[in-house]
Amino acid sequence: MGIATLVAGVLRLRGATVEEPKGGGWRELTGPELR
Amino acid sequence: MRAVFVGVGAVGARAARQSQFLGSLDDLIVVDADPARAAAVAESLGEPARVATADEAEDGDVVILAYPGSHAEAASAALANGAHVVSVSDDLGCVQELLAMDAAAQERGRNVVVGAGFSPGLSCVLAALAARSFERVEEVHVAKVGAAGPACEQQQLEAAGKDGLDWRDGAWESRRGGTGRELVWFPDPLRGVDCYCAALAEPALLLGAFPDASRITARAAGGRKAMVLARLPRLRRENPEGTLGALRVEVRGSQGTALDDRVLGAVDRPAVAAGAVAAMAARWALDGRLARPGASGLASLVEPGPFLASLAARGVKVAVFEGGQHGAEAAAAGRH
Helix, strand or coil: HHHHHHHHHHHCCCCCCCCCCCEEEEEECCCCHHH | EEEECCCCCCHHHHHHHHHHCCCCCCCCEEEECCHHHHHHHHHHHCCCEECCCCCHHCCCCCEEEEECCHHHHHHHHHHCCCCCCCCCCEEEEEEEHHCCCCCHHHHHHCCCEECCCCCCHHHHHHHHHHCCCCCCEEEEEEEEECCCHHHHHHHHHHCCCCCEEEECCCCEEEEEECCEEEEECCCCCEEEEECCCCCCHHHHHHHHHHHCCCEEEEEEECHHHHHHCCCCCCCCCCCCCCCEEEEEEEEEEEECEEEEEEEEEEECCHHHHHHHHHHHHHHHHCCCCCCCCCCECHHCCCCCHHHHHHHHHCCCCCCEEEEECCCCHHHCCCCC
């Protein structure tokens, strides 16, 4: 019980429930977009 | 042209180096509280760099301030001597003091470029670029992660413990530091990072550029967890060059009757990007390319496209987030 609580606490501190945004992504801005 | 670099730590040394690639300088003066460091940086830079005393610090065509603590006194003295001033400070109190010099700078026909680093700095230019997509800007939300060096890291820890200021519906709203956890999606490889309210300078700087915006907020990684960990013994030495950092700037606005948003970001070593931004701002001030005299942030002073194109040529790249759920959908979910 103690260990499980500790692990859950650490995971919470680390923000472990991270989901990637669906269908999106980063693309470098170049050329005409920077004029 | 004479440029004076006051403070040559992780950011100031890089700004001095970058300035040598952006146009000719007759004199490049290095001033630092640590004489040995100033001498080492001047030697590394080569001609025309030289070390000077603090008395000469205000005597230049442009003075770049890149040391911890308040820049107000040095900026005021430099302005009185007819110099342009570029400050890389990210301290909210310092930024507010420098912005208050607007009338004095206008009177002298000089620029005080406030917050000319990574964040604030590159963050403000990204906001200006994103705003070009809209007729009217409704909201600007900035998030950042990473530190430019030990002094910057210390400043961020102090900022995390202080209340932040958000601009909401025509008034400043105080937000307790370390609260308001929000998962922010930065460009690879940093990706999802929890960010929190803190005493950050972006809202104060961006309001000048977007006076009609209803919301301007800023968040930073770290929060109370970092404040607690910072008090524990360190198992490894601080990296003098700082950590990898990232920015995410979201601008929501209207084009005709349509509401939309645009998300821009950057990943870099904050010291590298901040040095390039400060050097570029100094060059633009010397060349008379800034929009108007006075004290303000970069969002009000530069054409964001050409400024970012010049930064890209120096290796500082920016990105756009396309697709996915953000902006209007996320706002509907009550994220901000």
